[in-house]
Amino acid sequence: MSRHAHEHEHERHHAHDHSHPPQPDIDSGPMGHYQLMGAALGELLIEKGVITADELRATIELIDGKSPEDGARVVARAWTDPDYRRRLLEDGNAAVDALGVEMPDTHLVVVENTAKVHNVIVCTLCSCYPRMLLGLPPDWYKAHAYRSRVVREPRAVLREFGTELPDDTEIRVHDSTADMRYLVLPRRPDGTEDMNEEELAALVTRDCMIGVSSPKAP
Amino acid sequence: MARFAPGDRVFVREAYPPGHIRTPWYIRGKSGVIERVCGEFRNPEELAYGRDGTPRRTLYRVRFMQREVWDDYAEHPGDTVDIEIYDHWLEPAA
Amino acid sequence: MRGIHDLGGLPAGSVDLEEHEPGYWEKRIDGIRLLLADRKRRLITVDEMRRGIESLGKDVYDRLGYYERWTASVTGVMLEKGVITTDELGRKMAEIEERDKARLERAGSGDG
Missing domain, CATH: 1.20.5 (Single alpha-helices involved in coiled-coils or other helix-helix interfaces)
Structure with missing residues (x-):
């Protein structure tokens, strides 16, 4: 690191508290040290022909195109089609592929909530997350508090999300440490018998598929 | 060929080497039951240093009882945590 | 020594539920990393990136935002490999x- 960068770094140290507020975007003020570094890395890789500007643009579009709506479609299909549900639990990759979601580099394990068992997902080591089904993970999923505590006091953590489970429900935490990625198949809420697949999908939020919340009938 | 099958009881090695390790600290030295065999995967401890990650290692999902992981576990006694662990971190329980 | 990133079971405060939309610079480093790791290039593995993050040292790891750590690590690996x-x-x-x-x-x- 250059002397200049070091000084810059030093200034940041004092300017920056430990709570990691949302990062300012490029338009709102001078670029931070790591924003400069990321921009420089991108430009150098393009100049050298390692990547192209078009590939980078297309990749960012791909990232923008992923959202929990894909996961919700999968859940709603599983709720309405018992055969699909069985396939989803047996071979997650093949089942989501059938709905147009490819997960080429990871293995999808779908874990089903029942009257007796509630599943919740975490990555205590970094931020492994089923991005192809849910998009980018929320800030809290990547932060210290959730990663530290949900493996040790899951009920207390779920309560902070407003989720109260019956006393006799067992919680099964899934720590994504390696090549598997997890999706929670929540329970279909009572009172939704007349709803179609599309209406059901609208009930399935991102947090339900991480396991910190449960879908509610409208 | 996988050394363990679903239902087998295993111990996680109580080892603390430096380097890039995907076996969480909190589970080392604990015992659990094989939930499933995930397949063979490149070894992250090698991949982390730019090598090719071979030989591949068998990866398992191991289920642990929370009350056996944490001495002071205060929630449901049936609660569990499932963790992916590579073969070389596991030993058969006696 | 316990890795700085290895957080399971450590004491911590309540979960901060506030979220922000990722900015362009955050998605850019995410996209760069995906391209560098793809089958065409294979210039970085996810474990090389994680190792770079885990090597930042506790002070830096705690102070930097999520994508700042990514930027530091991916750039470091590209320097190590002589790509830049x-x-x-x-x-x-x-x-x-x-x-x-x-x-x-x-x-x-x-x-x-």
């Missing part, structure tokens, strides 16, 4: 910083 050099990186960062200053000056004069 320190000199190129330093010059390019200085050039972009000058462009950024000029942009802010233009924006400032536009307001007044």
Whole structure:
């Protein structure tokens, strides 16, 4: 690191508290040290022909195109089609592929909530997350508090999300440490018998598929 | 060929080497039951240093009882945590 | 020694539920990492990136935001592999910083 960068770094140290507020975007003020570094890395890789500007643009579009709506479609299909549900639990990759979601580099394990068992997902080591089904993970999923505590006091953590489970429900935490990625198949809420697949999908939020919340009938 | 099958009881090695390790600290030295065999995967401890990650290692999902992981576990006694662990971190329980 | 990233079971405060939409610079480093790791390039594995993050040291790890850590690590691995050099990186960062200053000056004069 250059002397200049070091000084810059030093200034940041004092300017920056430990709570990691949302990062300012490029338009709102001078670029931070790591924003400069990321921009420089991108430009150098393009100049050298390692990547192209078009590939980078297309990749960012791909990232923008992923959202929990894909996961919700999968859940709603599983709720309405018992055969699909069985396939989803047996071979997650093949089942989501059938709905147009490819997960080429990871293995999808779908874990089903029942009257007796509630599943919740975490990555205590970094931020492994089923991005192809849910998009980018929320800030809290990547932060210290959730990663530290949900493996040790899951009920207390779920309560902070407003989720109260019956006393006799067992919680099964899934720590994504390696090549598997997890999706929670929540329970279909009572009172939704007349709803179609599309209406059901609208009930399935991102947090339900991480396991910190449960879908509610409208 | 996988050394363990679903239902087998295993111990996680109580080892603390430096380097890039995907076996969480909190589970080392604990015992659990094989939930499933995930397949063979490149070894992250090698991949982390730019090598090719071979030989591949068998990866398992191991289920642990929370009350056996944490001495002071205060929630449901049936609660569990499932963790992916590579073969070389596991030993058969006696 | 316990890794700085290895958080399971450590004491911590309540979960901060506030979220922010990822900015362009955050998605850019995410996209760069995906491209560098793809089948065509294979210039970085996810474990190399994680190792770079885990090697930042506790002070830096705790202080940096999520994508700041990614940027530090991915850039570090590209330096190690000789894809870019320190000199190129330093010059390019200085050039972009000058462009950024000029942009802010233009924006400032536009307001007044």
